[in-house]
Amino acid sequence: MASVLLLPDEAYLALVSVEVNEETKMIIATAKTTGSVVTCPVCGHTADRVHSHYIRTLGDLPCCGQQVRWLVDVRRFWCENTTCQRVIFTERLPTCAPARRTEKQAAILCEIAFALGGKAGARIAKLLSMQTSHDTLLRLMQRAEPPQVSAPRILGLDDFAWKKGSRWGTLLIDQETHQVVDVLPDREAETVIRWLVEHPGVEIISRDRAGAYADAARRGAPQARQIADRFHLLLNRQAAMQRLFERKHEILKQVVTQEQAQNQGAEPSCNQQEQQEARPLTPTEEQRQARRARRKDRYEEVIKLHKQGMSQTAIATLVGLNRDTVHAYIRAPEFREQVRPNRHKSKLDPYKDYLHQRLAEGQPSVTDLIAEIREQGFRGGDTIVFDYLRSKRCEPEWQQAYQQRKQQTARGVSRKPLSAHQAAWLFVCNPRKLKWRQIWWQLEPLRIEDEELGQAYQLAQDFRTMITQRQVAVLPRWLKEAETSGISELRSLAAGIYRDYDAVYGALETAVSNGQTEAQVHRLKLIKRQAYGRASFEQLRLRVLHGSGVTHQEKLRLERLSQQKCV
Known part of the structure; x- marks a missing residue:
């Protein structure tokens, strides 16, 4: 019974012996073939006259973490068919060892290749005591036939x-x-x-x-x-809102200006503005200004070529920009500034109060300040400390400005205008998922500032409810409201839905x-x-x-x- 369990195929093989090599940590099993009649692989005639014997070496699944190798005594036969091209042939083991390994090991290695690929699979196979090359794994994978799948419903x-x-x-x-x-x-x-x-x-x-x-x-x-x-329909709505805010980017700046004026109580004085203008730029700000100048030069060159009648593809090739960037430049009413999201946290934030205190006490050396905060656990680079303190040491009222900034951060007031992408997200998001400061300090001012934006917000929320709740009866009414709204971006969205009306109707009618x-x-x-x-x-x-x-x-x-x- 033990031999039957160990053999790859008891119908073709008989176990002779099992040895354990402690030096190579390998289990070597010897077996011999038992078939009395063998068929020639070329002509199909049976043969029983043995020509000679030879040993085939086969790899098998490991046992207790040790490699297992089979030494199989295989026979060669004379083909007695005089018309056959093959005179001598070797008996095959198709059911247990079609190649240099047993079928069980080949199946496991093939699964490893499918799951991990070549090199990663070879590393895992080595840990499993089935050492092989990544090329072998790839060959096993390529020989496997893909599953035959009929056309789905x-x-x-x-x-x-x-x-x-x-x-x-x-x-x-x-x-x-x-x-x-x-x-x-x-x-x-x-x-x-x-x-x-x-x-x-x-x-x-x-x-x-x-x-x-x-x-x-x-x-x-x-x-x-x-x-x-339905998910792509919601993405189409967000893209329409983003194009709307790209057209109304000035309103985003106006909202932030009004917020700052309300929180500060008055506009900054002329002396403060002169001090801000006279403040030297940090290296980071100088690099930012240089990048802005390059972007503006490219924008002006694109607009100039477009006015000369050149196509967008030709402009993209000549200027070295992507065609989508050229398209965005042409559609923009003017050069758009890049709006970067506010940095939420900095490694220097926990140590800013201490730095302000030491500056107030008269510590002028930035190097000494860096050494002091490093003793307190600061692990950031020296550059962010130098950039932060370079402007603060030049301002006589740096502490007051810092306190104002902390108060604005606590109230959730953004010091930078929202980007078109951020504003579009506020308009398309479910209001229940927004924080109260996002609603009162960002969303509501945009709705109140411009009547067209207020109408666009209502239509965007109606569209979200219609899609998420699959209100198929609301679709014709929403399309009519979008067409008569006068908002070009929503009219474009409605026109696209009309062109694909049956598919959109099916999205709301079915659960697919x-x-x-x-x-x-x-x-x-x-x-x-x-x-x-x-x-x-x-x-x-x-x-x-x-x-x-x-x-x-x-x-x-x-x-x-x-x-x-x-x-």
């Missing part, structure tokens, strides 16, 4: 980036089983159409708002119903979404980054298809559904 489409902004691919998901159906090397409409024609039977196609996928679904599977993803597709795209990106970008498309496709089977929770759900149907 509900198909999910989404793109992923081979190289962001340059090359893209397409991922196809079975929305019912959460299984990857296929991976396409690009996101062209013709490629998707060809796949849909080769795999008929798709009834529902869930996709994003990309026009190429809409055209491919319409031409490749005209019988299928298209469903737009692209959530599982987005999750599989995330998994694909993890695999792609794990391969460091060196794997070929076929290797990535095999790994993505291999590990996308039905999860345990999904199996339980399908079993419950099948039991309910039987009842």
